[in-house]
Amino acid sequence: MSQRQVDAASQPASGNESSGQHGDERHAAIHRSISDAIIEHRLKPGARLREDALSEIFGISRTGIRKILQQLALEQLVTLTPRRGASVTRPTAEEARDVFAARQMVECGLMPDVARRIDAADLERLHDMERREREALEAGEQSAAIKLSAAFHGVLAKLSGNATLAAFVEQLCSRSSLILAVYGNAGHLGCETHDHESLLRHLERGDGERARDFMSRHLQAIEASLAIHEPEDEAPDLYEIFSD
Amino acid sequence: MSQRQVDAASQPASGNESSGQHGDERHAAIHRSISDAIIEHRLKPGARLREDALSEIFGISRTGIRKILQQLALEQLVTLTPRRGASVTRPTAEEARDVFAARQMVECGLMPDVARRIDAADLERLHDMERREREALEAGEQSAAIKLSAAFHGVLAKLSGNATLAAFVEQLCSRSSLILAVYGNAGHLGCETHDHESLLRHLERGDGERARDFMSRHLQAIEASLAIHEPEDEAPDLYEIFSD
DNA sequence: ACGACATGAAGTGTATACAATAAGATTGTA
DNA sequence: TACAATCTTATTGTATACACTTCATGTCGT
Numbered sequence: 001m002s003q004r005q006v007d008a009a010s011q012p013a014s015g016n017e018s019s020g021q022h023g024d025e026r027h028a029a030i031h032r033s034i035s036d037a038i039i040e041h042r043l044k045p046g047a048r049l050r051e052d053a054l055s056e057i058f059g060i061s062r063t064g065i066r067k068i069l070q071q072l073a074l075e076q077l078v079t080l081t082p083r084r085g086a087s088v089t090r091p092t093a094e095e096a097r098d099v100f101a102a103r104q105m106v107e108c109g110l111m112p113d114v115a116r117r118i119d120a121a122d123l124e125r126l127h128d129m130e131r132r133e134r135e136a137l138e139a140g141e142q143s144a145a146i147k148l149s150a151a152f153h154g155v156l157a158k159l160s161g162n163a164t165l166a167a168f169v170e171q172l173c174s175r176s177s178l179i180l181a182v183y184g185n186a187g188h189l190g191c192e193t194h195d196h197e198s199l200l201r202h203l204e205r206g207d208g209e210r211a212r213d214f215m216s217r218h219l220q221a222i223e224a225s226l227a228i229h230e231p232e233d234e235a236p237d238l239y240e241i242f243s244d
Numbered sequence: 245m246s247q248r249q250v251d252a253a254s255q256p257a258s259g260n261e262s263s264g265q266h267g268d269e270r271h272a273a274i275h276r277s278i279s280d281a282i283i284e285h286r287l288k289p290g291a292r293l294r295e296d297a298l299s300e301i302f303g304i305s306r307t308g309i310r311k312i313l314q315q316l317a318l319e320q321l322v323t324l325t326p327r328r329g330a331s332v333t334r335p336t337a338e339e340a341r342d343v344f345a346a347r348q349m350v351e352c353g354l355m356p357d358v359a360r361r362i363d364a365a366d367l368e369r370l371h372d373m374e375r376r377e378r379e380a381l382e383a384g385e386q387s388a389a390i391k392l393s394a395a396f397h398g399v400l401a402k403l404s405g406n407a408t409l410a411a412f413v414e415q416l417c418s419r420s421s422l423i424l425a426v427y428g429n430a431g432h433l434g435c436e437t438h439d440h441e442s443l444l445r446h447l448e449r450g451d452g453e454r455a456r457d458f459m460s461r462h463l464q465a466i467e468a469s470l471a472i473h474e475p476e477d478e479a480p481d482l483y484e485i486f487s488d
Numbered sequence: 489a490c491g492a493c494a495t496g497a498a499g500t501g502t503a504t505a506c507a508a509t510a511a512g513a514t515t516g517t518a
Numbered sequence: 519t520a521c522a523a524t525c526t527t528a529t530t531g532t533a534t535a536c537a538c539t540t541c542a543t544g545t546c547g548t
Binding site: 268304305307308327328 | 501504510
């Protein structure tokens with residue numbers, strides 16, 4: 001039983017041995033740690049997440065782990081099967097289509113508001129994120145690029161000023177990362193290399209309509225690059241197959 | 245220490261004493277029980293939800309109650325304050341505006357799909373719900389009317405075929421009920437009496453555009469009937485007030 | 489040799505007990 | 519009499535222990 005522990009909450013320098021803030025922060029850190037691993041595809045869809053393994057790794061009891069797994073389940077990143085425990089969600093084809101339809105509706109609908117409210121500091125931050133994403137992509141660091149891409153869309157949504165819709169978009173982006181893992185072609189990332197840059201140009205000019213149209217095409221392009229179809233049944237109908 | 249217990253899971257006929265399905269169903273029943281109480285305003289915003297009180301009432305241990313409270317927190321129906329426990333969420337004015345903006349975007353955007361996919365059985369069901377809502381309203385049963393109204397919007401969203409967006413709409417409707425409790429005028433319910441009926445007529449004709457426009461006005465009317473502004477500060481600046 | 493049944497292990501579901509903290513009450517002092 | 523400090527109590531946070539279910543491995547029978 002590999003006793004190796006993970007610091008998880010590596011945010012606070014160190015020495016945070018149950019002395020610092022009430023373990024609340026630690027919970028948040030562990031949550032991020034797990035959800036990052038999922039979003040970056042270090043944990044692949046279908047991977048089982050056993051409670052005592054996680055409790056050993058992060059150094060808290062199963063109680064806390066269950067709490068976190070439950071949160072992740074409500075965010076649709078993990079699936080809680082009644083007596084089988086937790087595993088990384090494997091989105092169905094229908095869910096994949098629903099998620100992208102939702103993103104079309106919400107993210108595009110938000111663009112005019114974003115164009116209206118964005119300021120120079122925001123633009124600088126977004127340009128920075130876009131640059132880091134491109135660099136990660138060029139360096140072949142797919143994991144980092146995926147996370148940065150999702151973060152880009154998330155920050156953009158937050159700029160709309162509607163926290164409720166922004167939180168929803170963030171969830172959709174996380175789920176999109178899972179969808180990419182299941183239905184994407186290896187070596188071909190979701191977002192085209194220069195799309196985000198172009199989008200920022202429209203926003204820079206305050207052209208919400210153009211930004212919306214561009215976002216729409218951007219999302220369509222991502223979805224089109226996927227092969228969204230139900231995987232072959234694990235218990236295929238042999239009679240059907242060999243009926244000739 | 246009122247020992248009175250509530251059956252909570254009164255769905256299964258009776259004798260469900262930990263013998264029936266694995267308490268999973270019971271959890272769902274308790275969840276519904278609490279969220280119904282919140283949506284129907286029997287539990288008002290700010291009401292504290294003590295864990296052992298609930299565990300006593302529903303006859304399960306605090307562990308299960310905490311699980312449910314956490315779910316409710318992620319649905320934004322209850323607020324979990326770090327060492328103060330759970331209480332019914334009191335939406336801020338900003339949250340209220342965000343929720344209605346989100347409903348505008350999503351519910352209206354869904355109408356064309358709904359108009360395309362709705363069939364006779366759906367229409368009958370919706371007419372039935374509309375009738376029951378109207379009856380409840382006429383009978384002065386505000387609680388029932390509020391719940392039915394939220395359910396109406398929820399069922400409508402489900403008919404779009406997009407489960408993700410439908411779930412989001414259901415959440416928004418639940419939160420709207422809380423918003424009504426805080427910012428609504430007593431005696432004036434959210435949805436106008438005959439609005440839902442008119443909406444169904446548009447859908448019956450398959451006129452998605454009209455349905456969308458009508459939904460937009462419908463939601464605007466609800467929002468306009470509210471007095472959405474931050475409540476006066478509980479620690480007002482007396483010097484400011486008496487400075488004349 | 490293949491399939492069915494039984495037994496064991498592993499892992500989750502639930503409750504209970506203990507520790508920590510914040511609110512409230514009470515008492516002492518100015 | 520009013521304010522402040524301390525102590526008590528009520529309530530949440532966390533861990534651990536036990537029960538029950540499921541899955542896997544092995545054995546026996548056909």
